[in-house]
Amino acid sequence: MKMQKKTEERLEREFLALPQHHIDTSVILEPENTEEGRACRRYLKRVGKKYRCVISLPVLGEILMDILSLETAREKYIALDLVDGIIAESEIAYYTPKTIGKLLLEIEELDTRVEPTDIEIFACFVEDGAKTFVTLDSKLIHNMRLEQMFNIEIKHPGELI
Numbered sequence: 001m002k003m004q005k006k007t008e009e010r011l012e013r014e015f016l017a018l019p020q021h022h023i024d025t026s027v028i029l030e031p032e033n034t035e036e037g038r039a040c041r042r043y044l045k046r047v048g049k050k051y052r053c054v055i056s057l058p059v060l061g062e063i064l065m066d067i068l069s070l071e072t073a074r075e076k077y078i079a080l081d082l083v084d085g086i087i088a089e090s091e092i093a094y095y096t097p098k099t100i101g102k103l104l105l106e107i108e109e110l111d112t113r114v115e116p117t118d119i120e121i122f123a124c125f126v127e128d129g130a131k132t133f134v135t136l137d138s139k140l141i142h143n144m145r146l147e148q149m150f151n152i153e154i155k156h157p158g159e160l161i
Contacts, residue, residue: 015091018052022095022125024118024135025062027157028055028086036136036158043134043157047090051160053134055087056095056124058117097124110145126150134160 027044030037047053067079086092103123107114114122118137125133133154135141140154147154 015048015052018050019132020052020054020128020130021047021132021134021160022054022056022121022128022130023059023092024121024133024137024140025059025066026136027134028059028063028083029066030136039156039158039161040136042161044086044090046161047092051132053090053092054095054128054130055092056121056128057097058120058124060094062117062121095124095128097127100124100127103127106149107146110149111139111143113139115139122146126152132160 027040030040032038032041044053063083067076067083070076070079097120100120100123103126104119107119107122107126118140122133122140131152133140133152134157135154136156140146141156143154146152
């Protein structure tokens with residue numbers, strides 16, 4: 001019993017020592033049959049082994065909106081089951097924002113090209129203290145202003161495989 005508990009505690013410490021990434025909606029929803037989708041799936045297979053990943057409440061909202069836009073209940077069920085499987089298999093955690101109001105304004109001022117929902121997602125990432133944000137959004141990838149201001153990295157999933 002004690003040996004099993006020590007092993008579980010060691011595994012937990014090792015898992016928590018992995019670099020933490022926040023991932024954007026696109027990393028989860030990009031279809032597997034595209035080049036970018038294949039990069040996302042390869043990246044997600046490394047999560048839990050090489051990285052720890054988190055998705056924020058705004059990401060979950062975007063995923064849900066996308067699923068609810070499908071036409072039939074069957075399509076919605078299949079999509080929800082697929083997303084749930086990705087999250088469970090990759091051991092992705094959730095993040096709920098605390099006080100991101102000032103961050104929203106800072107991010108908006110730094111780069112007016114960033115979409116409002118992306119500002120919310122990015123603010124959650126910064127508030128949580130992770131150092132790497134993973135996205136397919138070309139407006140965000142290696143955005144020098146944001147990277148320098150918050151001392152973080154914004155990467156394409158293909159860079160992490």
